[in-house]
Amino acid sequence: xxxxxxxxxxxxxxxxxFEALKGVNLEIEEGEILALLGPNGAGKTTLISTICGITTAxxxxxxxxxxxxxxxxxxxxxxxxxxxQEINLEPFEKVINTxxxxxxxxGKPRDDAALEKILRQLSLWDKKDSQIRALSxxxxxxxxIAKALAHxxxxxxxxxxxxxxxxxxxxxxxxxxADLKADGVTIILTTHYIEEAEAIADRVGVIAHGELLLVxxxxxxxxxxxxxxxxxxLTKPIxxxxxALQSDALTLSKDGTTLVYSYDTRAERTGITKLLADxxxxxxxxxxxxxxxxxxxxxxxxxxxEDAA
Amino acid sequence: xxxxxxxxxxxxxxARFFRTIAQSIISPVLSTSLYxxxxxxxxxSRIQEVEGVSYGAxxxxxxxMLSVITQxxxxxxxxxxxxxxxxxxFELLSAPVNFLEIVxxxxxxxxxxxxxxxxxxxxxxxxxxxxxxxxxFAMVAFLILTCISFALLGFIIGxxxxxxEQLQLVPLLIVTPLVFLGGSFYSISMLPPTWQIxxxxxxxxxxxxxxxxxxFGSADVPILTSLLAIGLFTGLCMAVIWWIFxxxxxxxx
Numbered sequence: 001x002x003x004x005x006x007x008x009x010x011x012x013x014x015x016x017x018f019e020a021l022k023g024v025n026l027e028i029e030e031g032e033i034l035a036l037l038g039p040n041g042a043g044k045t046t047l048i049s050t051i052c053g054i055t056t057a058x059x060x061x062x063x064x065x066x067x068x069x070x071x072x073x074x075x076x077x078x079x080x081x082x083x084x085q086e087i088n089l090e091p092f093e094k095v096i097n098t099x100x101x102x103x104x105x106x107g108k109p110r111d112d113a114a115l116e117k118i119l120r121q122l123s124l125w126d127k128k129d130s131q132i133r134a135l136s137x138x139x140x141x142x143x144x145i146a147k148a149l150a151h152x153x154x155x156x157x158x159x160x161x162x163x164x165x166x167x168x169x170x171x172x173x174x175x176x177x178a179d180l181k182a183d184g185v186t187i188i189l190t191t192h193y194i195e196e197a198e199a200i201a202d203r204v205g206v207i208a209h210g211e212l213l214l215v216x217x218x219x220x221x222x223x224x225x226x227x228x229x230x231x232x233x234l235t236k237p238i239x240x241x242x243x244a245l246q247s248d249a250l251t252l253s254k255d256g257t258t259l260v261y262s263y264d265t266r267a268e269r270t271g272i273t274k275l276l277a278d279x280x281x282x283x284x285x286x287x288x289x290x291x292x293x294x295x296x297x298x299x300x301x302x303x304x305x306e307d308a309a
Numbered sequence: 310x311x312x313x314x315x316x317x318x319x320x321x322x323x324a325r326f327f328r329t330i331a332q333s334i335i336s337p338v339l340s341t342s343l344y345x346x347x348x349x350x351x352x353x354s355r356i357q358e359v360e361g362v363s364y365g366a367x368x369x370x371x372x373x374m375l376s377v378i379t380q381x382x383x384x385x386x387x388x389x390x391x392x393x394x395x396x397x398x399f400e401l402l403s404a405p406v407n408f409l410e411i412v413x414x415x416x417x418x419x420x421x422x423x424x425x426x427x428x429x430x431x432x433x434x435x436x437x438x439x440x441x442x443x444x445x446f447a448m449v450a451f452l453i454l455t456c457i458s459f460a461l462l463g464f465i466i467g468x469x470x471x472x473x474e475q476l477q478l479v480p481l482l483i484v485t486p487l488v489f490l491g492g493s494f495y496s497i498s499m500l501p502p503t504w505q506i507x508x509x510x511x512x513x514x515x516x517x518x519x520x521x522x523x524x525f526g527s528a529d530v531p532i533l534t535s536l537l538a539i540g541l542f543t544g545l546c547m548a549v550i551w552w553i554f555x556x557x558x559x560x561x562x
Contacts, residue, residue: 052403056561074311077405088396097324104317105404147400 001029004155004186005051010060012046012210020046022210023060028155028188033181034215035197036190037300038207044190045085047207048157052082064155078106081153085160085190087140091133095124098132099146106151118149122176138169145176156180158189162196174200194297198222208304221299223265230272232259232279233288242282250275257287314406318414319421322388326422333422334429337376341430344372345437348494359496362525365438370521371493372434377427377452378459378488378513382480385419385463390470393560402561408554416464420456427452440524447532448523454539455516461546468559487513492521497529512542 005028012021020043028034038044049055051062053073062069064076090098099115119125122142127135132143141161148156158177162170177187177200191197197204198218205215214221237256249271251260259279263270279286326333349365356364392398401411434440442448470476491513497505508514509530519535522528528535553559 054399054402054561056557074405077403080403082399082403084396084399086396088399090391090395090397092328097321101317101321102400104320105314105400105406107311107313107405109313 001031003027004030004065005188006063007047007051008061010047010050010062011058012043012050012055013058020210021050021057024207024210024212026205026212026215028186029203030154030186031181031184032202033177033187033189033200034203034205035201035218036188036205036207037192037194037197038190039192039304042207043210044207045159046210048082048159048188048190052080052157053077074107078151079154081148081151081156083141083144083148083156083158083161085163087137087144089132089140089143091131093132094129095119095132095135095143095146096128098143099150102147103150108151114152115146115150118146121179122146123172138165141165141169141173149180153185155186155188158187160190160192162191162193170196194300206300206303213303227262227294227298228265229292229294230261230263230275231288231290231292232261232276232286233257233290234259235285235287238284242284244282245275245278311406311410314404315410315414315417318411319418322415322418323421325388326384326418326425333426337380337426337430338433341372341376341433342437344368345434349437359499360525360527363438366440367496367521367525368494369431369434369438369440370524371491371517373427373430373452374455374491374513374517374520375488375493376430377423377455378484378516379480380426381419381423381456381459382463382466382484384422385416385460386467386470386476386480387463388415388419389464389467390476393467394473398560408550411554412461412464412550416457416460419460419463420453423456423460424452427456442524443526444523448520451516451520451523451539454543455520458539458543458546461543461550465546465549465553468553471559487511492517492529512538515539 005026007024007026007028010021010024011019013019024043024047036044036047046055050057051064051069053069053076062076063072064079067075069076093101096115096119099119100110100112103115104110116125119128122145124139124142124146127139132140135143145158145161161177162173165173174196177189181187189196189201201218203215204218204221206213234257238252239256241250241252241259245259249262252258253260261272261275263272276289345365348368353364353368358364359367392401466476466479470478490508491511492508497508497514497518500508515530515535515538518529519532519539522532522535
């Protein structure tokens with residue numbers, strides 16, 4: 001996949017001395033869905049705002065399809081659509097007018113057929129003549145997406161698209177993103193919701209304190225960092241782990257009823273067979289056995305904590 | 310030049326104006342009529358001619374200027390402040406447009422609205438007083454130039470304003486007094502000598518004087534001085550706006 005957005009050593013410091021971005025390097029591939037995960041204040045919005053031209057970088061470069069965002073701002077901005085985090089819309093304007101305005105503002109000639117396609121795709125066509133203030137929060141978010149898509153961008157930034165959105169609408173939003181990807185649009189979304197990244201992203205980037213901690217293929221990331229745990233529940237609680245069983249990988253729950261064994265699924269030997277045999281030899285009776293795989297959320301929390309430490 | 314973008318901004322702003330067309334027209338027509346009733350009929354009947362023109366006719370250019378300046382400032386300042394206030398400015402900043410295109414769009418729309426109001430007031434005036442226009446082309450040129458220059462000032466105020474109070478502050482505390490003291494309802498020559506000198510520091514005096522010259526062929530200050538003054542004022546506003554966009558002052562972090 002060719003690179004469509006190339007970010008090199010991007011830094012942003014504010015007047016107060018706060019460094020929102022500390023030298024970010026990132027290559028976004030054409031046609032992918034990249035999820036940027038990070039806690040509040042990590043620098044996600046600053047990164048997006050800089051690429052889109054809303055904030056100016058202190059140093060570093062960004063190119064979109066080979067055009068620099070400063071010297072070639074007309075080319076880069078024409079290719080980019082931005083859905084901001086906050087719902088910023090003119091309350092008294094009609095849906096169709098505000099979407100038409102967006103298309104024109106980005107230099108595209110009026111094309112009502114194109115706008116109809118976008119509005120229909122977002123289930124907004126019935127609402128096209130409604131005033132924005134009359135719409136529900138979810139509908140307003142769709143209007144923001146329609147505005148961002150009005151000029152047929154090749155790259156779409158979604159800044160927390162599902163913050164404060166109910167479950168059903170979130171699923172709808174994921175479908176919309178999937179449709180856009182099918183149309184060949186490159187999508188970068190920021191999110192707090194790990195499950196969102198897990199559900200729709202191709203690659204995941206983790207940002208904390210203005211630094212990009214990692215960017216990796218989602219499946220690979222989960223496999224690499226994914227730990228699996230085997231929980232062995234005992235019929236009778238024990239006070240300590242029998243000597244024959246003691247190892248770094250094995251811990252006992254506080255109430256003494258569960259042994260937790262951590263292992264790597266890709267290791268040649270997981271040690272499960274030996275463990276279970278040893279448990280039986282030690283005279284312990286099993287009540288239940290189950291396994292648990294760490295989610296992206298666990299991985300994320302580990303990473304951010306490591307960075308803070 | 311991204312003309313499509315300019316046209317989009319312009320027509321979007323004009324749509325706001327036409328959406329409230331009734332109040333856009335009724336309010337200036339009503340206030341102008343009141344001025345004619347109070348100043349023209351009630352007070353004017355006791356005032357003899359001013360510079361060879363009946364008082365009712367004499368105040369017409371000043372009245373038009375008063376409304377045009379107020380409208381140009383309020384339309385332009387609101388036009389750019391509102392997106393800042395509700396946050397839609399992000400779209401403008403992320404669009405493939407430069408500062409000149411943004412200014413042409415917003416200032417152009419605000420100036421057009423002000424011009425529209427000016428023409429309506431002129432038409433209203435014909436119903437109350439007999440007026441003939443000595444230099445129609447100069448009159449139109451002055452009107453357009455005033456609309457543009459004060460829309461530029463309004464744009465600056467809109468960018469500067471951090472809240473609605475500040476948005477009202479400059480028009481209320483500076484512009485309205487300057488316009489009223491700029492000879493809207495009297496000739497500068499009617500003032501005591503000291504006040505005449507002070508008046509010459511008021512830029513609006515040159516505008517109204519020039520505009521009145523276009524109507525009646527006579528003026529408080531030479532017409533070239535008027536032209537120079539308004540030219541300087543427009544240039545100054547443009548320079549400030551150029552600086553605002555260059556530095557991103559109050560709009561781009």
